[in-house]
Amino acid sequence: MNHDYIDLQPVTHVQGTVRLPGSKSISNRILLLAALSQGDVDIIDLLASDDTAVMLAALRSLGVEWSEEATAIGTIHHVKGVAGVLPNKSADLFMGNAGTAIRPLTAALAVIGGDYTLHGVPRMHERPIGDLVDALNAAGTNVDYTGNPGYPPLHIKQGKIHAQRLSVRGDVSSQFLTALLMVAPLLAREHAITIDVIGELISKPYIEITLNLVRRFGVQVAQDGWSSFTIEPGQVYQSPGTIHVEGDASSASYFLAAGAIGGGPVRVEGVGRQSIQGDVRFAAALEQMGATIVMGDNWIEASSNGPLKAIDADFNHIPDAAMTIAIAALYADGTSTLRNIASWRVKETDRIAAMATELRKLGATVEEGADFIRVTPPAALGPATIDTYDDHRMAMCFSLASLDGLARKGTAVRINDPKCVGKTFPEYFAAFAAIAK
Numbered sequence: 001m002n003h004d005y006i007d008l009q010p011v012t013h014v015q016g017t018v019r020l021p022g023s024k025s026i027s028n029r030i031l032l033l034a035a036l037s038q039g040d041v042d043i044i045d046l047l048a049s050d051d052t053a054v055m056l057a058a059l060r061s062l063g064v065e066w067s068e069e070a071t072a073i074g075t076i077h078h079v080k081g082v083a084g085v086l087p088n089k090s091a092d093l094f095m096g097n098a099g100t101a102i103r104p105l106t107a108a109l110a111v112i113g114g115d116y117t118l119h120g121v122p123r124m125h126e127r128p129i130g131d132l133v134d135a136l137n138a139a140g141t142n143v144d145y146t147g148n149p150g151y152p153p154l155h156i157k158q159g160k161i162h163a164q165r166l167s168v169r170g171d172v173s174s175q176f177l178t179a180l181l182m183v184a185p186l187l188a189r190e191h192a193i194t195i196d197v198i199g200e201l202i203s204k205p206y207i208e209i210t211l212n213l214v215r216r217f218g219v220q221v222a223q224d225g226w227s228s229f230t231i232e233p234g235q236v237y238q239s240p241g242t243i244h245v246e247g248d249a250s251s252a253s254y255f256l257a258a259g260a261i262g263g264g265p266v267r268v269e270g271v272g273r274q275s276i277q278g279d280v281r282f283a284a285a286l287e288q289m290g291a292t293i294v295m296g297d298n299w300i301e302a303s304s305n306g307p308l309k310a311i312d313a314d315f316n317h318i319p320d321a322a323m324t325i326a327i328a329a330l331y332a333d334g335t336s337t338l339r340n341i342a343s344w345r346v347k348e349t350d351r352i353a354a355m356a357t358e359l360r361k362l363g364a365t366v367e368e369g370a371d372f373i374r375v376t377p378p379a380a381l382g383p384a385t386i387d388t389y390d391d392h393r394m395a396m397c398f399s400l401a402s403l404d405g406l407a408r409k410g411t412a413v414r415i416n417d418p419k420c421v422g423k424t425f426p427e428y429f430a431a432f433a434a435i436a437k
Ligand SMILES: O=C(O)C1=C[C@@H](OP(=O)(O)O)[C@@H](O)[C@H](O)C1
Pocket: 024, 025, 026, 099, 100, 172, 173, 174, 175, 178, 202, 203, 206, 319, 320, 343
């Protein structure tokens, strides 16, 4: 039985400015790159959340030293790079439900070698990792499953990479390719390493984040479209000195949607035109739905400009922020279809099923398929108790159903287990309350 919930009353107007927490994707990549690099790294504005906590704890268990300092310009994390040589050769690592922690760490530990176990929450043990393990073991590492084949928990032992070419499937999660790209310089000591992508690559903008950050740590990757990536030998990760984490563009989506649905303007600070995150393109989807979007280098502002228009589009490039579109669809003038989102089914929960179930509670008509969801709004939203499936994005998305839109009014919603937002945005409900007028 779950007795923990938050009740949200209908909100007639939203307006204000939100300073975003740091990007999860950038934070966890930078932490691992900093640990692997030569020299010390100062990280400004690292995200403080469950997903980064598990990465920080894992690095400490592996013997990587880091400390945290509160300064006038924000929190700085000092990480002492170990230049690819981990002090602790054995460790048992709890990875929570953080895909951005377990996938790259598995690759790093498999390549470096030792005696390591990695496990997580029950859902983590249902999230696939087989394509990554297959790619690594085919190249000579020694990674075993201790539960179900293809899924964590994992046991990593000493292996020896003999291959100069690795191949990985790209159609279940882009994080497998990200993981291999991050460890490629450790393999490319004497000869170049090439990584081939088998099949379609999903979630491509996350690979751009990886390549961008790897470059910031001094490593160049040659790219042949999205099908092959080559790392020339002799490149080692070098500390960039100080590195700043931009705001989280996926977290921005809730506030931008709020502005688009419920009046606005709502401004988010921490991401903008200069962002390296693909999820800033969520703003373009809102614009397509009729919202007014204004963007600066480091901020984005959304406001409504008449009732939202229904949308029918491919959302493969922004799988996380696309969940917010499924909620904005409740306020649109017709049926919206979100296509090419099969990866939703293997994330924090089966997000296509969860989204369909909870949208129906509000009165929407929902059709779901293997890789799409189609949402037709009801004449009027009805009050509902929303289950969140231990999925931060379900909790954050459904808070928006309390907002009055121009086409239809919001409703009272009870959000069960609201603390699940801790995965990426522990202060979410306070930030939401601050823009609700
Ligand atoms: O690399 C990353 O930082 C991420 C990649 C995406 O996953 P998939 O590649 O599995 O779609 C995204 O959904 C996840 O939240 C973060």
